[in-house]
Amino acid sequence: MALKKYSPILETFMSYLLPHGPITARAMFGGYGIFYDKVIFASVVEDKLYFRVDSDTQQEFESKGSRQFVYEGMRKPVAMPYFTLPDDILKNPKELRRWIERSYLISLNAKKWGKKRR
DSSP: OOOOOOOHHHHHHHHHHGGGSSEEEEEETTEEEEEETTEEEEEEETTEEEEEOOTTTHHHHHHTTOOEEEEEOSSSEEEEEEEEOOHHHHTOHHHHHHHHHHHHHHHHHHHHHHHHHO
16 A cells, blocks of 8 residues: 655654554644544654543553653743654554553543533
8 A cells, every 4th residue: 555645754753654544633722633543642743743641541651652742832831732752662562562452542532522411
């Protein structure tokens, strides 16, 4: 399968991610959203790959030295539920699949929860 033309760093990340399922990317907010079966589970911002976390997985990301995605809001910094993916995970296909699945399920559950609140 030929890759769409992305930035060089996104092409690199996608080369690792694509073998693990129906994964796509699209430009969003100056970076890229990464989707699994049309559900966003990761993003690329300023050449860093971030995966969605929840209260159960955040500690594992932090223990591996991951950094949270924080941007400058209008009045104060805004912390998002995304942490950098550790390099050793990106290059380990078996572990990468597990981390993709977890982040996808976290996003899927957040999406369902959000619909229930409306």
